[in-house]
Amino acid sequence: xxxxxxxxxxxxxxVAQESSNIRSLFFQDEASLSAAPGQFVMVWLPGAGEFPxxxxxxxxxxxxxxxxxxxxxxSEILYAARQGDYLGMRGPYGKxxxxxxxKSRASERVLLVGGGTGMVPMIVLAKALSKTAVSxxxxxxxxxxxxxxxxxxSKKIVGTRNVFPTTDDGSYGFKGxxxxxxxxxxxxxxxxxxxxxxxxxxxxxxxxxxxxxxxxVQFSLERIMKCGIAICGSCTIGDxxxxxxxxxxxxxxxxSLGNEFGLLHRDMxxxxxxx
Ligand SMILES: Cc1cc2nc3c(=O)[nH]c(=O)nc-3n(C[C@H](O)[C@H](O)[C@H](O)COP(=O)(O)OP(=O)(O)OC[C@H]3O[C@@H](n4cnc5c(N)ncnc54)[C@H](O)[C@@H]3O)c2cc1C
Ligand code: FES
Numbered sequence: 001x002x003x004x005x006x007x008x009x010x011x012x013x014x015v016a017q018e019s020s021n022i023r024s025l026f027f028q029d030e031a032s033l034s035a036a037p038g039q040f041v042m043v044w045l046p047g048a049g050e051f052p053x054x055x056x057x058x059x060x061x062x063x064x065x066x067x068x069x070x071x072x073x074x075s076e077i078l079y080a081a082r083q084g085d086y087l088g089m090r091g092p093y094g095k096x097x098x099x100x101x102x103k104s105r106a107s108e109r110v111l112l113v114g115g116g117t118g119m120v121p122m123i124v125l126a127k128a129l130s131k132t133a134v135s136x137x138x139x140x141x142x143x144x145x146x147x148x149x150x151x152x153x154s155k156k157i158v159g160t161r162n163v164f165p166t167t168d169d170g171s172y173g174f175k176g177x178x179x180x181x182x183x184x185x186x187x188x189x190x191x192x193x194x195x196x197x198x199x200x201x202x203x204x205x206x207x208x209x210x211x212x213x214x215x216x217v218q219f220s221l222e223r224i225m226k227c228g229i230a231i232c233g234s235c236t237i238g239d240x241x242x243x244x245x246x247x248x249x250x251x252x253x254x255x256s257l258g259n260e261f262g263l264l265h266r267d268m269x270x271x272x273x274x275x
Contacts, residue, residue: 115198
């Protein structure tokens, strides 16, 4: 059996507040440290349930991390977890962002677009790209200033002038939606690729902009994931089993989803519902 498939237990080593509604939980787990950008783990907290969670950046002390937003019954309990609490862990699972060869990407400029906890895989990707010759710009979207996650860290990794925060209420950075800033940047710069993770309504808009400008994309999607290992079918979207074929999908795969991208998702019973 692969380490990924073994249910390990670990303790929360420390907790850090990343924005008014997102917290990082740091823990020891060798398998999580070996993950590629965009991969996720199945995290089980007794009493809260088991959730798919993107792996975030490891700490300087070599601790793995996830970042949680309190959204519903289960994630609120996970968000409130404290140092010393036990977590069950499976994974890392899923297909990561494809970074190509160093040679082929030497003169590339890419755009990263993250919203909410979608910033988790974006920050991991930004860190990986910072070790290559690729130059990256980043749009971070939030409703208001105190909900912008990983702002200082993003500036540190890709450089302050390459980070473009957007807030719906204009309390910080560009006033408006993230995709509106993307449209502006695409008109100003030539991007070789766009990477994104965040609310699906946002990603659909970014996808339209990318398609009309012939820019390839890789987006990380979310669906209900129960097994995480391509058995239960709960994460099916179009013909794609997201836990195995994703969560990162490319332009061709996204185009094949038709209406299911941005409009529909399966609930816990497997029924298709509006997003
Ligand atoms: C690949 C991937 C990566 C993700 N990364 C993050 C991340 O980095 N940070 C973050 O905060 N969220 C992430 N999510 C979303 C997260 O898994 C939950 O969907 C979200 O926290 C909502 O949980 P809830 O408690 O509000 O759900 P509720 O609506 O309260 O659900 C109740 C119960 O349903 C179950 N449940 C809820 N959502 C899911 C789900 N998507 N799959 C399986 N079971 C579920 C849980 O057992 C939960 O207790 C990710 C999702 C996916 C698919
Ligand atoms: S979560 Fe079970 S098949 Fe993907």
